[in-house]
Amino acid sequence: MTDQPTVPPAPGPGSGRLPGCFVALEGGDGAGKSTQRALLGEWLTALGHEVVLTREPGGTALGRVLRDAVLHGDDVDPRTEALLYATDRAHHVHRLVRPALRRGAVVVTDRYLDSSVAYQGAARALGTAEIRALSLWATEGLLPDLTVLLDVDPAVGAARRAGAPDRIERESAAFHARVREHFLELAAEDPGRYLVVDAAAAPEDIHAAVRARLAPLLPAPRAAAGLGERP
Template structure:
């Protein structure tokens, strides 16, 4: 075992108490999050890193049941909707995310707390700060090391989704415009933890930018953990190398 709490060659310790890393993809419906999750996961696994891919709502048996209710069921009152999303996140973090981080994995999730802040807090008009406080309690304050916001206009998102829509996707473009601004506002408040990218760009270019930012985040952490000594790798440590 090395000083990061994992086997020699593990990733550098994250900014927290667990040795893993937490990466989140956010954005409006049709932004291409699923594609980018796959591209990042493929590259990290190619480099020999342990990756855990998950999503919200979902990621657990209970989460999938909540997902089906929220996205494919009938009408749900806005406050009930917010509470169901919070319940999904609380269970997901407890059962999937924290164990993955504790095991030294790179946990990559398709949506996290920002989606609820943007959709329920802003889109449903329940209040950004109110939903933020609810989610902070639900996930016990756990934040991603890096959140990538794939910015897409409501019109482009609708075209990409095609004719079939779930309950939230079916909302009017005005709703999705408010949600989009919600994501952008969140990113603007904490630019060090966010990367905002134009979802209209080619997927390969977006993936390159995501990987570049993640390399920078990991290199900075390696630099800090080394007491000011720069990692000779200058980025994501390769399999079998220590940061």
Template sequence: MTPEKAHGLPGLFVAFEGGDGAGKSTQASLLCEALRAANIPLVRTREPGGTPVGEKLRSLVLEHGQGEIDARTEALLFAASRAAHVAQVILPALARGDVVVCDRYVDSSVAYQGAGRELGAQTVLDVNLWAVNGLRPDLTVLLDVEPAEGRSRRTAQDTPEDRMESEPDPFHERIRAQFLDLAGGSPDHYLVLPADGAEDQLGRMILDAVTGRLA
């Protein structure tokens, strides 16, 4: 049986989550290509970002050289970006009946600031649910990656790591554990896949899960 929608709007909200280097962007691209080929209207977006103000906040929280950002400020900047993103992009798209494919959402703040920065998962979740007025994804695809594997993938790309990526492995281990804990608490709304699986096989499983919910 397909789980009920997490909202009362005609569209479908799909979020991709996982540690840095898990392959979220790759799988989001594959999903969007398949949906477009089937003439399904969609919006692809990302967090932090998705709006003009969100992209400015993205540079503040992810780029090096922006000055010191303490953990609480960081958490609130992510929540502020998300509030604008939901109001200006995600809700209008869902109201039109589009599929929204989002690279990261609330779970990332719960994992990165709640667990990684040790602010407390429930505290960060409460702040973000207020920011988005309770909007949750219909399906969260969690690509599970070992921290060491994620770092290996990132460094192989020969691009500098951002502020979050460059944190030590224990930070990323806490993040991974929190993602898995979130998925375990609501299995009907999560698809947990090993990030080291074959790209095309992962893509088929994700597409099947999405089309099943569209049906």
């Protein structure tokens, strides 16, 4: 298991003709995305799949530098923030995600482009269409085969967090409420790609719901590639 003018609409489903399967976990901070990513990794590995577990930002060596800049940097304005996320995403897809999908792996990422649409496009008011177009350009139109939205009340998510909050987590309650609202709007607009689950449910129950939705989308299992995170 390894870590990692008008714009035309993106092709779909997410991995297109690539033989792998691409899963994104979305939702507000404290929704339980890391827990569900780990549970999916264990299940998929047991089935015999090569599994790549990754995150945004920070799924590559360059991404970890960009993650530190965007989450902990000083004086990062909204447009710079959006471009840092898009830069990370472009490199992440080119370096890690697309090669894994070409090998037939199952890629599970903690956050993808819908986070940018919700956080920078909606909550930062930079324009949801503009931010989506930027990410689609950066990734050459790659969309997940399944996006799991772990829906959580922002107050509940904040109470679950451990450690000092980063600069995004320190935003106002209204900011995080707008993020949640737009995630739900995105899911309502594209139910074929989204699975919405209540993040307050037991982790095992959430995992069972995700397994049921994901199972029909999986490729034939291949030899597992082992454990650990990919740089």
